[in-house]
Amino acid sequence: MKQPSLFQGFSQSSSPIEKKTVPTAPFDFLAFDVEATGRDPMADQIVGIALCKEKGTAYYVPIRHLNALNIPDALPILRDVLENENIAKIGHNLKFDILMLRQEGINTAGKIYDTMLASYLLNPNKQGHSLEDVGIEFLNHKKKTFKEVLGKHETFAEVPINEAVQYAAEDAELAMELKDILFERLKIEGLEKLYFDIEMPLIYVLADMQYNGIKINSNFLNDLSKELERELDNLQAKIFNLAGKRFNINSSQQLGRILFEDLGLKAGKKTKTGYSTSVEVLQQLAAFHELPAEILNYRTLYKLKKTYIDALPNLMNKKTGRIHTSFNQTVTATGRLSSSDPNLQNIPIRGELGTKIRQAFLAEEGFTLISADYSQIELRILAHLSRDKGLIDAFIKGVDIHTRTAAEIFNIPADSVTPDLRRAAKTVNFGIIYGISPFGLSESLNITPKDAGDLIESYFARYPGVRSFIDNTLKEAKTSGFVSTLLGRKRGIADINSSNANIRQQTERMAINTPIQGTAADLIKIAMIRIFKRLIEEGFKTKMILQIHDELLFEAPIKEVDNVIRLIKHEMETALELTVPLVVDIKTGKNWAESK
């Protein structure tokens, strides 16, 4: 498919963060690497900067070393080079360096080459993409790890200066050397466009989102924590009473012994290590004893308290009073982002407590949160990729897709679809995206694998394009050894020809899911880059603050809301031109619960 206009509207010839023109550049490329007191770019301090403008020579400028002759005035001097749009920047994990420099008031600009991202696009299945690993893989260059250099020192600032120089300068030079070989590989693999038009510009967007952070109401969460503390105490007493003894409720091993040995309940599923006590198992057991239901209550409360309510206030940044997550661009095998420290992509939404937790995420005084989420994005992408007539027709007509599927697979008129049938059809739709199997579907629908198989058959009879899409994807995967997204992102799937049926089938499901999930990831990344660029160019004060796979969250001055909503909706809905319309739902509110 030809998409000449796909990337129109953004190029990365300049940093979107700040415009500044410098007539000539003394050199074309600069590899650099910021050393810091820690790994949190919003809290730690720059210790020094390594620089390399050509292979063979690299420098290290100590800024805040202990027991060394520092050059604290180096930063203002380096600013001219780092902010020069005509000097391309090379580095490994540049988002970190960009954020560290921003703390010092330096707005990195210019075309960027991130060697970590290059390694990721070349092999998204790889576990990590540290400079050490990438150096070994592509240049057979072995170097000391950061850990080894740090030794027993508290921070890099304490590492003896000659060791620090060796280590840091080598990093900058290695990035410079890697750039050429990785870039060559990207061209060969046809990943150049994805790299320069999407992943590189996205670095600036993600850096800005992390920098912005999100406001939370810690007092509210702390009060909620005390309330839950009491509730958990009560639940614990009740549980010990029902069990007839005290035990560690958080130990699934101890719980298993209570349920299946002491109380003699019938054990179903097993895990590698013993009895399963998962939600599904406990729900089944709830019909026979009071204890399992109370355990489930306890677990939910405990989880939400420990993971969110207690954790979030402690993660508030001291300087900004906000939460700054880390958006990881080189983690997932499909092209999605991930979020960590804290993970803001899995904040609870279900239930009363989920609502309360989301109420704690706030807009600043005078601002409003805007949430914009793609409706049924993966099914729309499936419709596009499969060219299935029925699926395309459903989205063009704008009908409820799960109701439509229910009508099709149960062979009844749409207006006879009951909520239960719709729910079943929804599960089937999800199953298709996950690489459906009769067993998997039977488990989630609580029906026999035979009935699940029949349901799948009638789905394929009604949506034959989907079946051929799956067949074609698998066929191509088996011959080429990889699958790709609409924008050419690739994921190797070597095990698809495995003689082990389990491994082979698991790989087949990945092969089906990856083009769908990955295309959705490509799509929202394009939208993010375009929105980011326009917000700056058109002088809006609105900030993008979170991405949750199919949703973007913004913090907007109240005055801007109407205009910015139009902008966001337009850019998201037109980020890619598919054979089906893209629909974005917008919600606004003072907090994240309202803006849902």
Added chain:
DNA sequence: GGCGTCACG
């Protein structure tokens, strides 16, 4: 550090 569990899309 692996495993089980469970929060999200």
Added chain:
DNA sequence: ACGTACGTGACGCCG
């Protein structure tokens, strides 16, 4: 005959 829904990250237990 086998063991499965796709993709993540955080928490606590246990060895």
